[in-house]
Amino acid sequence: MSIPSTPDAPADVGATDLLDLLCGAEPALLRGAGRHWPVFAALSEENLRAHGDRLVEAEDRDHRPVTVSLDEVLDDMRAARPQGLYLRHQVLSRFDPALPALVPGEVRRLNWLLALEPDARPDWSWLMIGAAATSSPLHVDVMASAAWNLLCTGAKRWTFHPPERAEEWRLLPPGCATDTHDPRPREFVQEPGDIVVTPSGWAHEVHNVTGSIAVTSNFINRSNMDFALRYFGLTGDTDAYDVLVAVGAAFARHEEGGGR
Numbered sequence: 001m002s003i004p005s006t007p008d009a010p011a012d013v014g015a016t017d018l019l020d021l022l023c024g025a026e027p028a029l030l031r032g033a034g035r036h037w038p039v040f041a042a043l044s045e046e047n048l049r050a051h052g053d054r055l056v057e058a059e060d061r062d063h064r065p066v067t068v069s070l071d072e073v074l075d076d077m078r079a080a081r082p083q084g085l086y087l088r089h090q091v092l093s094r095f096d097p098a099l100p101a102l103v104p105g106e107v108r109r110l111n112w113l114l115a116l117e118p119d120a121r122p123d124w125s126w127l128m129i130g131a132a133a134t135s136s137p138l139h140v141d142v143m144a145s146a147a148w149n150l151l152c153t154g155a156k157r158w159t160f161h162p163p164e165r166a167e168e169w170r171l172l173p174p175g176c177a178t179d180t181h182d183p184r185p186r187e188f189v190q191e192p193g194d195i196v197v198t199p200s201g202w203a204h205e206v207h208n209v210t211g212s213i214a215v216t217s218n219f220i221n222r223s224n225m226d227f228a229l230r231y232f233g234l235t236g237d238t239d240a241y242d243v244l245v246a247v248g249a250a251f252a253r254h255e256e257g258g259g260r
């Protein structure tokens with residue numbers, strides 16, 4: 001396991017506390033926080049059109065898989081009466097291996113699982129392009145991870161519910177939600193350059209108010225390690241549990257040795 005090195009100050013992030021905000025315990029809308037990230041400019045419609053002939057695996061209005069060209073997805077994103085295409089599960093590195101490096105290094109390194117060997121490491125960054133009125137149904141993020149989501153074009157409405165509700169709705173195993181939160185939903189409208197933070201275990205649904213382009217990444221680190229361990233303990237996934245324990249121990253040793 002190789003620990004990704006982290007510079008002392010997150011100089012290219014733009015705000016020294018942004019890394020803490022991305023790891024916050026409550027969902028958050030960080031206005032304009034990603035506007036200067038190179039990936040924001042790279043994912044302009046114009047740049048994406050350069051790959052317009054490429055075939056991609058999107059979803060139709062009923063969430064059924066469809067193979068279409070990227071141009072069809074982008075045309076639908078702009079259409080006044082869209083057919084409802086949503087490119088929802090496009091792994092960023094498979095779309096273009098150069099794109100992940102355009103996220104600030106400090107932000108990429110929030111994901112401690114990057115310390116795993118390449119073949120054991122989950123690829124947790126996605127490009128999402130959706131037409132107006134497409135949506136992602138209520139869910140909790142993969143493997144009890146947290147996430148940030150940067151909107152590059154359009155507008156998204158997010159509705160969050162705390163982990164206790166997620167547990168009631170059987171989106172989390174009983175006993176996973178240990179903290180008490182205000183039970184009321186949190187709602188945000190995200191605009192270009194804004195980052196939405198999804199902490200571990202928060203149920204959320206997302207609606208594309210207009211056609212949109214976004215990039216999102218999930219992570220597990222010190223901020224949500226306990227939650228993720230509890231999740232895997234309760235679901236009985238001992239392999240994932242053991243991997244997380246090993247990753248946590250490697251980072252603890254690294255920090256004791258003076259690393260960051």
Ligand SMILES: O=C(O)CCC(=O)C(=O)O
Binds near residue numbers: 128149204214216
């Ligand atoms: O923007 C979307 O449709 C869904 C984003 C989301 O919920 C996620 O990435 O977990």
